[in-house]
Amino acid sequence: MAQVTFEEISASDFFYRNRDIAGFTNPTRxxxxxxxxxxxxxxxAAESLKIPPEIYVRLSFEGEASRETQIxxxxxxxxxxGVPPRHIPSAFGQVLFGSKYKLKQQRGTFGLGGKMAILYGQITTHQPATIISSTGMSRIYMYRLMIDIQRNRPIILDRKVFLNKEGWRGTVVEFSLEGDYLRAxxxxxxxxxxxxMVNPYANITFVDPKGRLYKFIRATTVMPDPPKETLPHPYGVDVELLQRLIQVTPYxxxxxxxxxxxxxxGEITARKFLEFSDISPSKNPKRLSHEEIVRLMHMLKKFKxxxxxxxxxxxxxxxxxxxxxxxxxxxxxxxxxxQRKPATYAGHPFIVEVAxxxxxxxxxxGGILIYRFANRIPLLYDEASDVSVKVINEMNWRRYKVTPDMPIAIVVHICSTKVPYKTVGKEFIADRPEVRREIANGLREVARQLQHFLTRREHVDRERKRLGVFSKYLPKIAEFSTKLAGKEKPPDIEKLLRSVRRFGVEGI
Structure with a gap:
């Protein structure tokens, strides 16, 4: 009989072995x-302070890695x-360590992406990452670090502290990685x-490996209100979450x-639920058995x-x-x-915005351009699997005077405390009935507005052609009528043309 070996691996080791699930599938991706x-x-980081973001990105060529990839x-x-100095090593050198585990709308979901990028760079180039950060206080902190993959701990190679004479606040992350920029x-x-597009209040600068500068200038300094943390809703809990809440509760x-x-x-709702569930209000939650916790979870979902x-x-x-x-x-x-009114799925609130x-x-x-966003993140891959694309493809666009050859673009943005992604890589949104319904209703609303615009434009085109005919033939008709009437001065046709313009093109 073959011997089976069991081993425990760290979070960073797991993602080292399975980096595809976080979106690092090949050098291009x-x-x-x-x-x-x-x-x-x-x-x-900028939006948490409600200040318009200033972001600078530079990608520099360092050398050839293989025939198809470069460093x-x-x-x-x-x-x-900025990042508090005591947290810098773990924030950038420990997978699944971060500030993104509370129930709040945010771009990141797993405290994973930034560390996975650094981990990927370390795996492919064996070079450390450099982190510079300050919270705007009197010091700037610089770390050179790597990730201990087996222990999921940061390895600090160098640490320096500088005086922050100019009161700078922010973060700089720099590391080497293998990739294929030409394809990417x-x-x-x-x-x-x-x-x-979806962050019009941000200034973004990108310098590519050939030194080409791309600048995306903000169009406004107005920013949306920052999201707030919230407690879990009873409909969205599971047994694991209940157990965690019971462990930490002081009540x-x-x-x-x-x-x-x-x-x-509140008090009234809680008492009604406890009566519905046949649970004593005075019972200590820490004394609930596993079976009672499972029953509590089911009753929370059943209570209407x-x-x-x-x-x-x-x-x-x-x-x-x-x-x-x-x-x-x-x-x-x-x-x-x-913007649709707030809706919920599985106890999680969400709002759909469409354009x-x-x-x-x-x-x-030869088709509709589709732009998909979730919590202001562009979703560029796996378009066909996304619920937005499915809804758009199922709509009868001819009903709204839209044909495939028209220059049309559709934007769908979903914000939620828990976006229903199908993958860790955050590439597309799952086909939830509640989300699908809100997207469809939002699209119908903007499609009706487009239909109204196209109808008006058709009317304008008809009136413009009509005006062209009048402008061409009225002078001749006026001239012949004047001769037939035996008069010398033709009638004033400008008054008639002005009325056509007023009730035709200019009246639309």
Missing amino acids: AIFAAIRELVENSLD YKLRVEDNGC MPKILEYFKQTA NNMLEFLKNHFHRV EFLPPDASCLSPLGEELLKTGVLKELKPEFVAVH IAYGGEIPQK
Whole structure:
């Protein structure tokens, strides 16, 4: 009989062996994923202080790695909140260590992406990462570090402290990695364009390996309100979460436990639920058996009188900012935007925002251009699997006067405390019925506005042709009529033409 060997591996070792699931599937995807993860961390850091982000990204060529890949140095700088010095080594050198485990709308989900980028760079180049950060206080801290993959701990190679004479605040991350920029370039540039579209208050600068400068200038300094932390909703809990809450609760009775650990559960609702579940309000939650915890979880999902989640914890972009971003990057002739009212799935609040743009500089590609976003993250891969694309493809667009040859772009943005991604790589959104319904309703609203615009434009075109006919033949008719009447002065046709313009083209 063959001997079976069991071993325990660390989180960093797991992702070292399975980096594909985090989006680092090949040198092309890896260089894109590294840039994306660090830029999104920078955006979150600036938005946490509600200051317009200033982000600088530079990718420098360092040498050939193989016939198809090269070694690059990636540097990302921001003006965000900075990282407290005691947390810098773990924040960048320990997988699954971070500030993104509370229930709050944010770009990052797993505390994983930035560390995976550094880990990928270490695996492919065997070089350390350099981290420079300050929270705006009197010191700037610089670390050179690597990740101990087996122990999932940072290895600090060097640490320096500098006086912060100019009061700088922010973070700089720099490391080397293997990649294929030539193949990744279209996606990287598209990523920056779409990031600028859905973050129109950010200045983003990118310098590529050939020294080409790409600048995406902010169109506004207005920013959405930052998201707020919230408690879990009863409909969204599972047994594991209940066990964790019970372990940390300072309360010794079920009534206070429910009131203080769950979203929108007050005294009256908690008492009704405990009566419904046949649980004593005075029972100590720490004395619940495993079977009782499982039953509690099922009863929480069955109880129908919990209030729906409050979406005030969310930070949607807003119709004005979305419109500003679309106009800035797509430069269309027409744009309509619509923000849906808050909805929920599995106890998690979410808001859908949609926009439709027509004409202008939108290219005619024989199909609708689709831009997908989640918590202001552009989703560029696995488009066919995304719920937004499925809804768009299922709609009867001819009903709204839209044909495949028209220059049309659609933007779908979903914000939530828990976006229903299908993969760790955050590439597409799962087909949840509640999410699908909100996307479909939002699209119908903006499609009706586009239909109204196209109808008006058809009317304008008809009136313009009609005016052209009048302008061409009225002078001749006036001339012949004057001769037939035996008069010398023809009638004033300008008054008639002005009325046609007023009730025709100019009246639309």
